[in-house]
Structures are given as C-alpha cells and as structure tokens.
Amino acid sequence: MDKRIRVLVAKPGLDGHDRGAKVVARALRDAGFEVVYTGLRQTPEQIAEAAMQEDVNVVAMSILSGAHPHLFPKVVDLVRGKGMKDCLIIGGGVIPESDIPALKAAGIAEVFTPGTPTGKIVEFIKANVK
Amino acid sequence: MSNEKIQAELEKYEANVAKALAKFPERKNIPEQRLYTPLDIQGDDYADEISFPGVYPYTRGVQPTMYRGRFWTMRMYAGFSTAEESNKRYRYLIESGATGLSCAFDLPTQIGYDSDDPISEGEVGKVGVAIDSLADMEVLFDKIDLGKVSTSMTINAPASVLLAMYIAVGEKQGVPADQLKGTIQNDILKEYAARGTYIFPPRPSMRLITNIFAYCSKNVPKWNTISISGYHIREAGSTAAQEIAFTIADGIAYCEAAIKAGLDVDSFAGRLSFFWNAHNNVLEEVAKFRASRRIWAKVMKERFHAQKAKSMMLRFHTQTAGSMLTAQQPNNNIVRVALQTAAAVMGGTQSLHTNSRDEALALPTAEAVMIALRTQQIVAYESGLADVIDPLAGSYYVEAMTDRIEKEAMEYIQKIDDMGGAVDAIEKGYIQKEIQDSAYKWQMDVESGAKTIVGVNKFQIEEEPPKGLLRVDASVGEKQKAKLHEMKAKRDNAAVQKTLADLKAACADENENLMPYILNAVRTYATLGEICGVMRQVFGEYEAHVSL
Numbered sequence: 118m119d120k121r122i123r124v125l126v127a128k129p130g131l132d133g134h135d136r137g138a139k140v141v142a143r144a145l146r147d148a149g150f151e152v153v154y155t156g157l158r159q160t161p162e163q164i165a166e167a168a169m170q171e172d173v174n175v176v177a178m179s180i181l182s183g184a185h186p187h188l189f190p191k192v193v194d195l196v197r198g199k200g201m202k203d204c205l206i207i208g209g210g211v212i213p214e215s216d217i218p219a220l221k222a223a224g225i226a227e228v229f230t231p232g233t234p235t236g237k238i239v240e241f242i243k244a245n246v247k
Numbered sequence: 248m249s250n251e252k253i254q255a256e257l258e259k260y261e262a263n264v265a266k267a268l269a270k271f272p273e274r275k276n277i278p279e280q281r282l283y284t285p286l287d288i289q290g291d292d293y294a295d296e297i298s299f300p301g302v303y304p305y306t307r308g309v310q311p312t313m314y315r316g317r318f319w320t321m322r323m324y325a326g327f328s329t330a331e332e333s334n335k336r337y338r339y340l341i342e343s344g345a346t347g348l349s350c351a352f353d354l355p356t357q358i359g360y361d362s363d364d365p366i367s368e369g370e371v372g373k374v375g376v377a378i379d380s381l382a383d384m385e386v387l388f389d390k391i392d393l394g395k396v397s398t399s400m401t402i403n404a405p406a407s408v409l410l411a412m413y414i415a416v417g418e419k420q421g422v423p424a425d426q427l428k429g430t431i432q433n434d435i436l437k438e439y440a441a442r443g444t445y446i447f448p449p450r451p452s453m454r455l456i457t458n459i460f461a462y463c464s465k466n467v468p469k470w471n472t473i474s475i476s477g478y479h480i481r482e483a484g485s486t487a488a489q490e491i492a493f494t495i496a497d498g499i500a501y502c503e504a505a506i507k508a509g510l511d512v513d514s515f516a517g518r519l520s521f522f523w524n525a526h527n528n529v530l531e532e533v534a535k536f537r538a539s540r541r542i543w544a545k546v547m548k549e550r551f552h553a554q555k556a557k558s559m560m561l562r563f564h565t566q567t568a569g570s571m572l573t574a575q576q577p578n579n580n581i582v583r584v585a586l587q588t589a590a591a592v593m594g595g596t597q598s599l600h601t602n603s604r605d606e607a608l609a610l611p612t613a614e615a616v617m618i619a620l621r622t623q624q625i626v627a628y629e630s631g632l633a634d635v636i637d638p639l640a641g642s643y644y645v646e647a648m649t650d651r652i653e654k655e656a657m658e659y660i661q662k663i664d665d666m667g668g669a670v671d672a673i674e675k676g677y678i679q680k681e682i683q684d685s686a687y688k689w690q691m692d693v694e695s696g697a698k699t700i701v702g703v704n705k706f707q708i709e710e711e712p713p714k715g716l717l718r719v720d721a722s723v724g725e726k727q728k729a730k731l732h733e734m735k736a737k738r739d740n741a742a743v744q745k746t747l748a749d750l751k752a753a754c755a756d757e758n759e760n761l762m763p764y765i766l767n768a769v770r771t772y773a774t775l776g777e778i779c780g781v782m783r784q785v786f787g788e789y790e791a792h793v794s795l
Contacts, residue, residue: 130354130369130370131354131355131357131358131366131367131370131444132354132370132374132443133438133442133443133444134442134443134482134483135443136482136483136484136570136686139683139686139687139793139795140484140686140687140690142795143683143687143795144687144690146795152795154793154795156791156793157443157791158358158443160366182354182370182373182374183373183374183609183610183719184369184370184373186369186721187368187369188369211607211608211609213608213609213712213716214712214713215712230574231573231574231607231608232573232574232575232607232700232703234693234694234704235690235694236694
C-alpha cells in the first residue's frame, strides 16, 4: 500500500483511564500506521470533527466507564454524517458481551474487550480497512 | 558466620549452581537474582534503617502494636446509580462487618458537572453515585451516623465541595465538624499524571488543597485532608518503584505549597495520608510498602524539619490492583486478590479495599463484594499474618529489595527535584511518559509471553459469557435530572445566588480561604455544578498535552 493507514484513537466521555488507549495507539504506530490520539474527554462531535480534519481511515475508541451504549453509536452517526462512509469504526474497553450485538448493529465494526493482544487489533484493521 | 566465610560458602554454592544449570536450565525471564544472603544487606544498620514499629524511620510500621490491637480498617469502595441505591449498599456493607465507608462518585460529580449538564449524558450514576447537591448527600448518609463511621471519599478536583457537603450533613445530624472522621482523596497532581479527573490548572488547584489543609487543621482536626495516591499511577502502568517515587514527589509538592502559604509543617503533616496499590508480586509489594515509610520519614525529618513524630509517619490505604483482574476465568481473581491482601497486610496497611472477582467486566455485584470482604476477614482472623508485626523483616530478600526500591525511588525524586518539582515534571510530561513506557513494556511482555497471566496468555479455556453482572439502570440519568429540577424549584434561589457571588469574589482574592464560602453555598443547596462553574469562571480549566 502506498498510503499509510491513518487511525484516530479517541476517548469519548468523561473517563480518565487511558492506559489502554495509549498502549493501543503506540502498538498501532509500531505496526506502521499513522496514529493521532485525541486525549481525554472528547465529545462525539469533537471526535467526528477530528476524524474528518485528520482524514483518517479508522476511528478506534476506548471507554471504561460504561457510557459506551450512549456514546459509541453517536460517534458512528456523526462520522457517517460527515460523509465518511468508508471509515472503519472500532471500540474497546470494559464492555459486557451482552452489549456487543447492539453496538455492532449501530455500526461499530468490532469491539475489543480486556485481555485482547494489540496484534489482534492490528490484524483486524489491516483486514477490514477500505 | 563472618562475611568472609559466607562469601566462601557462596562461591561453593555458585559452583554447584553452574553444574545444576548444565543439566537443568532455569526458566527464562525471571527478573530477580537467584538467592539472597546476608551479603546483600550488609550495609543495613538496624537502628538507622529498620528499627522498631512506631519508631523512626517507621520501616516496620507506624504503630507499636499494629494489628495486635485492632485490624486494619476494612473499607470497601462502593457507589453507583442514585444516592438511594448507594445508601442501601453502604448499609449492607456495614451490616456485613465493613468498618469504614468509601464513596465512589460518578464521573460528572468528579469533574464538577451536574447530572443535567449535556456533557454528563450517558455517564450519570455509572462508575459511582451521582451527587448534585446537599440534598443527594443527605440521602447518601441516611441512617448512617457520621459520628461513628469513618468515610473516605474518592474525590479530587471538587474535594472542597464534597467535604463541605459532608460537614453540612454532619450539622444536620447534630455531629459537629470536629468529630467527623474520614479522608478526601484531594490529590490533584496524580489526576494530571494518571487518572484524568482534573478541572482547574495546577496553581488554583494547589491553592484549593492548601485552603483545605488550613481549614481542617482548625475545624475538622480528625479529617485526613489528602490521600496522596500512587494507586492510579500504578494502574496506569508504572512499576513499584515509580509508584512510590512519583507519589512521594507529589507529597513533597503539597508540603512545599502549604509551607509557602504560611502553614507550619507540623500543623498539617500529621493529617496527610497515602494510598498504595497491592499488585501481584507479593514480596516486591511488601518491600515497596516498607520502603515508602522509610523514604517519607526521612523526607519529613531531613527536608522539611518536621518535629512531631506523627508528621513523619506514612499512613496508607491500600487497594488491590484492578488492572491485574482478568475478564477471562473471573473466579481466578479471587485468588489474586487474596495474595494481594496478604501483601498489603504483611506491608502494614492502615486500611484496605479488596476488589471483586467480576470487576474486569462490570461494577461488582453484592455477592462478589461479599467474597472480597470475606477475603480480608479470612486473612485477618485465620491466616496468622496479622499476629506478628512486620513478619518479613530480616528476610535477606525483602530487606535487600526494600533498600533497592528506596534507592530507585530516591533517584527519581532527585530527577524530579532537578526539573523543579512534581508540578513542573508533570507539566513537561515527564511523569506521564515514564508511566506510559512502563505500561507499554508490560503489554509487550505479556504479548511475547515473557510475562504469564493465567487464563489470558496461558491456560486459556473456552468460556461462556459471564452471567449475572451488575447493570446500572439506564433510567438513572433521567431520575437524577428530575430530582435536581425539583430541588432547584424548592430552594431559596436568591440565597444561592448571593453565596455564589461571594464565592466568586473570594476566588479572585488569593488571600481568602475558600472553604467557608463553599460551605455557605452548599448549605443553600447550591449545586456542585454551580459551585464548580463559578470556580471555572475565575480559575479557567486545565488543558492536557499528550505525547505518545
């Protein structure tokens, strides 16, 4: 591929636990992607705006507070609303299995739960990015 | 045996080892040297470095009898949904034998927003209880006698407001402020470095903290005014030595700020407390707890010239490591927590929260919390670990590691001093970067197999998704909003506006102590969001700069 895959790693909501987001961001960078990390406390609007500004292929979100049913679908809608139809949107964090089908139905391509090796996220992105 | 004799015997032993290794190679990736002997601790002077429990430098513990008099406080961190729900959980814990309360607040509360603020959407009541005003706080402590219980509150940026609410609930119950016992976390520096629930920039934040020190030393003398926390630094990925180094550096910064504000070190230092993580490596953790006491004692005596013994004692709360819980085979977490509990107890903690087995998946159920509390009770009553003080003292390994962690931590503290102190080191991103590097190394070690996590990268099984997890009712946000609007319609809004205007004027005058103004506002049922809003207007907000 000529163009490197561009990823926005984002922390929607108010939770300050970004160990996972930072570890994933670094692992994606080490895998050869271009990575932008938003920092904490981003609203869905800010994330969608950043995704567009940075012209990313992937938005990877992390939430550990339990606010994912509310915030993940909102980000999907806003990103799609900006015309980014092909942008791959994935999520991770402390997310119960039973929430995952609804998140996928809302357009989250995959959900990565605690204990996932970073290599699995890299592979998923490579296999699914458009 | 003389050192020469030991050295000679050690050489014979090493020759045997060489032979054994030729036949039986050792496991890879063992971080420690093979064996410790008296040679590893020959520099230690018993009186100067180890000494006795309750005696400087407190390596062996802060009290002369430790758990032979009274066990540590079994304090379970809890809170979710509404004040009504959390009040029920607190009363359940007290009935089950918990000896102190520990309040978890939801994220809007921790960041100073009301439940009806648009930014709070989706977060209300999720990771803790939602508190908008004194009205919620009254419900939270309904039928709990504040004169009897000690309460720890995990609250930082708006700690002054929640403490004021607690004082006001005490007033309503007829318990005077000087009888209240508890702790506010109130440690903003680790929020910038690791935990993320900051509001204001460092300078006004440090002012709020010193205002609390000064106010409580006169009015709430039994209150621990800060819990200087390494817990979250460790959770964010630091090593054991980094945990205590960065935290003690933060402690130094608080002392310097308070002294600069005109306080005498002995007027506040005795109410400083610490908060450590109990991680997986049992003996390393014990050494860490011991090293932290020795470092703090020396810092307070030699650097700040404290006179009172109490000022030199590092008293600490411990929580078992949340980040070490696995979502896979969650029952295994019960065993991890038991070992971490053993470490905390052998390390001489003053209070302990034990995590529940299901916390890598969700907030804990009441049943899971019961097992976690029972774990503490089994260690206390059945294991014998609480019968003898500092039982690992004199172990060649533990003493050598205590020395090593102290040395490593002091090197970090020196480096931070050279940068101008903890505030500068955080503003430069140095502490954050060190933590991130350790977190990344940990993850890579797990992924390469250099580190084994049972059930995660070894001994995996096919599992059914876990059942019976606690769910916070999705309607809690709406309920909380309705309660807030009802309360606002009933209160004396002119009185609210007057106290908020007074607070705003006081914020602008650096010589004012803000606590009395905040307390006045709280008493009129001004909301947390309104009070923090006024402070935001004057102080501005902190903007983090992240580098990966």
